[in-house]
Amino acid sequence: MTRRMGSPFTGQSIESARRALAARLKAAQLDEAEQDARVLLGAVLGLDLTGLIAQAARPLTAAEASRLVQHAERRIAGEPVARILGTREFWGLPFRLSEATLVPRPDTETVVELALEIFRERNAAHPPRIADIGTGSGAILLALLHEIPDAFGIGTDLSLSALVTARDNAAALGLADRAAFVACSYAAALSGPFDLIVSNPPYIPSAEIPKLSIEVREHDPHLALDGGNDGYDAYRALIPQATDRLAPGGALVVEAGQGQARNIETLMAAAALSLDRPPKADLAGISRAVSARKMPP
Numbered sequence: 001m002t003r004r005m006g007s008p009f010t011g012q013s014i015e016s017a018r019r020a021l022a023a024r025l026k027a028a029q030l031d032e033a034e035q036d037a038r039v040l041l042g043a044v045l046g047l048d049l050t051g052l053i054a055q056a057a058r059p060l061t062a063a064e065a066s067r068l069v070q071h072a073e074r075r076i077a078g079e080p081v082a083r084i085l086g087t088r089e090f091w092g093l094p095f096r097l098s099e100a101t102l103v104p105r106p107d108t109e110t111v112v113e114l115a116l117e118i119f120r121e122r123n124a125a126h127p128p129r130i131a132d133i134g135t136g137s138g139a140i141l142l143a144l145l146h147e148i149p150d151a152f153g154i155g156t157d158l159s160l161s162a163l164v165t166a167r168d169n170a171a172a173l174g175l176a177d178r179a180a181f182v183a184c185s186y187a188a189a190l191s192g193p194f195d196l197i198v199s200n201p202p203y204i205p206s207a208e209i210p211k212l213s214i215e216v217r218e219h220d221p222h223l224a225l226d227g228g229n230d231g232y233d234a235y236r237a238l239i240p241q242a243t244d245r246l247a248p249g250g251a252l253v254v255e256a257g258q259g260q261a262r263n264i265e266t267l268m269a270a271a272a273l274s275l276d277r278p279p280k281a282d283l284a285g286i287s288r289a290v291s292a293r294k295m296p297p
């Protein structure tokens, strides 16, 4: 089936295949053509960057060449590298992805950072209990469990398929005995109390979704993107639920879309949560993580 396209890279050295692939991706107007070419080639060959350099002169087999062409065609058709490989690094940890999970974004590491800052100020006797609402691949929850060795966490999702992926990720990261996953709407099936509740909910206004890049609009699950008319549907649902399930002194930390932080704080304050610190900015300077605390009665 791939014979037509199978030929271009066959017999080429690793280095010339890398250059040819980068040129093809560049010609398709892909911004990260060089980087994508290295990662896709490395994945086909099972080599990291050092390996690609060390073996630069080694020719590609026909099977490798044909897999590389398939990867190239998918990337050129708009599929993100993470989806092609089925895996993405988040917080320095590998996460397996499925069609039901968002590709974890570097921006979302801001949520982990803020949650850890808040957690480190806490002095409680018991091991921390964490909930992640809409856990997807489990990225936020598992990053936190990785950082807080005695914590226990529950991730929820509407998608069973996402939960299977999250559970597999927990097992692969050696966190299965401290992570549980449950299918429900937001926190509906949870009782708490939790010391920390985190979430990266869907927050894109519905009408904006068709304007997103092809990588996002055609490959990320819309359930994980679509925040309703104004983008705030999920916050309106989850903030009161989370508030009910927080322990006194516990914190809620959520991701915000660009320009949404102030309105999210208003929703948190309306739920009688206390805004005790400013939102945390991501590397682009966007207020990305918003937190509030439940005050003791």
Ligand code: GLN
Pocket (backbone or CB within 6 Å): 102, 105, 200, 201, 202, 203, 204, 216, 224, 225, 226, 255
């Ligand atoms: N950060 C994602 C994006 O910009 C959106 C994820 C979400 O809605 N939570 O595409």
